[in-house]
Amino acid sequence: MTELPMTWVMIPLLAFLAPILASQVGRLIRIPVVVFEIVLGIVAGPSLLGWVTPTAFTSTLADLGLAMLFFMAGSEINFAAVAGRPLRRAGLGWLLSLAAGIILGIVLAPNPTAGVFIGIALSSTALGTLLPVLRDEGELKTPFGVAVTAIGAAGEFGPLLAISLFLSGRNPGPAALVLVVFAVIAVAAIWLASRGEHRWVHRLVTATLHSSGQFAIRFVILILAVLVALSMILGLDMLLGAFAAGVLWRVLLSGATPKDRHVVEMKLDALAFGFVVPIFFVNTGVTFDLTALLASPSVLLLVPIFLVLLLLVRGLPGLFAAPIGATRADRRAIVLFSATGLPIIVAVTQIGVDHALLSSGTAAALVGAGMLSVLLFPLLALSQRNSRTGSAELAPDGTA
Known part of the structure; x- marks a missing residue:
């Protein structure tokens, strides 16, 4: 009990x-x-000090944190800004990443199934991690930020589709049919949300913004719960539903006043990044299998190998979405930002280990590489972005 x-x-x-x-x-x-x-979770968890033990309750909160992370990613993407060339080219880059990742994964893994897990993990980009970095640097609305956002959207949504198709336990044919059913329902909901002004929603949001009613936050939780539950009922990954819920909420809130949107976004930031998302990342550290990672030199060697593969498999294809006229420094920054991945890697490896299709050592090595990518790549990318000199800022259409 203690x-x-x-x-x-x-x-x-x-x-x-x-x-x-x-x-x-x-x-x-x-x-x-x-x-x-994550590091504090590892230190305090069973792998080192043993002060924190995973429980069913903390695992449930961590799942909610992961869902909320993808909800926030979906709600923060401005599809109007990334639509067209950035998103098309980012999608092409992701398809190349997936193909290269699966091929290399099969080469590295003991069996093709494990290779698919590795390939999907290597094709991911941590959009939820990159958006706050871009926002803090004032880059979200620049052509560079739009390109990175498009790459992140493809690198987060694409793997979710791949998980649903290849890792759902169904054959790809039936899985694709189920995925189409979910897509039709989600797109229909988003389309209906975009058709009207929804004044009653905005009135309730405004009326309860500073009261105990908090209609906006309750509505968010309802949308998130419904679409996550729908995705799980259909046998899809819950993160697909969470991402779609974020997109739906952005559409619903688009008609609110800028002041109300700002307040709601602040409240959601507080709920997500002040409560449940940190629990997910701390729990990731607590459940990290450091023993399996250190069990043999060959497993430990996989960490730098996977880190390099993230650069090659996910980073280089990100250049397809680089803005026209991007400098060499900006291109290097795009490669580094594209290769930054962790949440999808955690989700994919958990599925693989839970179904005994991926060894705990390989899973720990992938997560370790993802952690290093989050530690190193954004920092190096910002240094490249800030080091450019004598280059004019690109115009919104991507021209110099």
Whole structure:
């Protein structure tokens, strides 16, 4: 009985300490707070100090955090801005990443099934991690930021489709049919949401914005729950439903006043990044199998191999979406941002380990590479982006 209260206290404590450490270290070098959340989870978890033990309750909260992370990613994508050339070329780049990842995964893995898991993991981009970085740097609305957002959208939504098609336990044919059913329902909901002004929604949002009613937040939770439940009922990955819920909510809120949208977005940021998302990342560290990673030199060697493969498999194809006239420094930054991946890697490896289709050592190596990518690549990308000199900012249409 003592372990459960200890876990309940330690996980919020670790989540509390992470931004403090990030701000202190940030005076010397800027490191995403997610890195500290995962590392603190590893240190306090069973692999090292043993202060925190995974429980069913924390796992449920972590699942909610993962769903909320993808909801936020879906809600923050401005599809009107990335539509057209950026999204088309980003989609092409992702398809090349998936093909290359599966081929290399099959070469590295002991069997083709494990290779598919590795390939999907290597084809991902952590859009939910990149958006706050781009927003903090004032890059979201620049052509460079639009290109990275399109790459991230393809690198997050594409793997979700691949998971639903190849890792759902169904044959690809029936899985595709189920996926089409879900897509029809989700697209119909988004289309209906875009057809009207929804004044009653906006009135309730405004009326309860600063009261105990909090209609906007309750509506978000309902939309998230319905689409996640629908995806699970259909045998699809829940993250697909979470992502679609974010897109739907953005459409519903588009008619609200800028002031109300800003307040709602702040509240959602607080709910997601102040509560459930940190629990997901801390729990990822707690459940990280450090023993399996250190079990043999060959497994440990997979970490730098997977890190390099993220650059080759996911980073280089990201160049397809580079804005016209991008400098060499911007192209290097795009490669690094494209290769930044973690949430999808965690989700894919969990599925593989749970179904005994992926070894715990390989899963730990993939997650370890994802953690290093989040630690290193955005930092290096920003240094490349900020180092460009004598180059004019690109116009919104991608021309110099």
